[in-house]
Amino acid sequence: MTLDWNTSKVKYFSENPEKLWVTYYEGTPQQYDDVNAETKTLIFATMAIGIGNVKMNNASDFYARFKIMEKYDRISLYSRFVYDENGNSELEYTYLTPDVVVKHIGLSTNVSYVSKKDWIARYVKNSANSKYIEDKPNVKDLTKLYVNLQEEFESHFYAKV
Numbered sequence: 001m002t003l004d005w006n007t008s009k010v011k012y013f014s015e016n017p018e019k020l021w022v023t024y025y026e027g028t029p030q031q032y033d034d035v036n037a038e039t040k041t042l043i044f045a046t047m048a049i050g051i052g053n054v055k056m057n058n059a060s061d062f063y064a065r066f067k068i069m070e071k072y073d074r075i076s077l078y079s080r081f082v083y084d085e086n087g088n089s090e091l092e093y094t095y096l097t098p099d100v101v102v103k104h105i106g107l108s109t110n111v112s113y114v115s116k117k118d119w120i121a122r123y124v125k126n127s128a129n130s131k132y133i134e135d136k137p138n139v140k141d142l143t144k145l146y147v148n149l150q151e152e153f154e155s156h157f158y159a160k161v
Contacts, residue, residue, distance in 0.1 A: 001110075005043045009106035037078040038094075042104055045069075050114025050122075054107045059157070063101045064149035065119060068142065070095055072133050098156040120146060 007013050013020045020039065025031045034040065046052050049065035069075050076093040077100065083089050114122070120142050127133045137145070 003043070003047065004110040005046075006108045007039070007106070009108065010104060011106060012103045038100060039104065039107070041077050042100075042107060043109060046109045046111040050111070050119045052109045052111030052113060054101065054104050056105060059098075059101050059105060060150040060153040061116065063096065063098060063153040064146045066096045066101075067149045068123065068137075068145060071145075072127060072135070072137060098153045101153070102157060116146065 007020060020035060021033050022036045023031060023033050035043070042054070045066055048069060049062065051058055051062050051065065054062055077096050079091050079093045081089040082092045120139055124137055124139050124142060127136050130136075
């Protein structure tokens with residue numbers, strides 16, 4: 001099954017249509033156009049977090065699940081090389097913020113919804129089998145972290161209203 005996505009209900013892209021698609025490697029033989037890195041990551045993340053639509057009523061869940069994956073799976077929203085004056089490069093990571101989630105409200109995919117309880121159980125089970133996750137979470141601690149991350153999102157969001 002293919003991953004289908006739609007941004008037609010994302011207010012940010014309705015107001016800034018030029019921000020959805022970007023050109024990579026401009027002026028080189030490798031040049032191509034694609035969805036911006038931030039949005040593309042969120043589109044693909046819907047599969048891992050079990051939330052196919054970003055809405056006001058689930059934005060804090062979207063945020064919490066992604067942040068859990070940042071913590072345990074060491075993922076980021078995107079990364080890029082930054083160069084100093086001597087030409088030395090360093091990888092710079094950008095992480096998910098509440099503002100990024102809010103900016104993408106209206107994004108939809110054909111991913112099925114997984115309940116919080118089922119997602120946490122699946123995540124704990126998969127983490128237990130992962131050789132890459134050193135600090136393996138348990139259901140109790142992950143549930144507490146999930147709630148704290150939801151509150152973090154909501155306090156940030158409502159502070160701006």
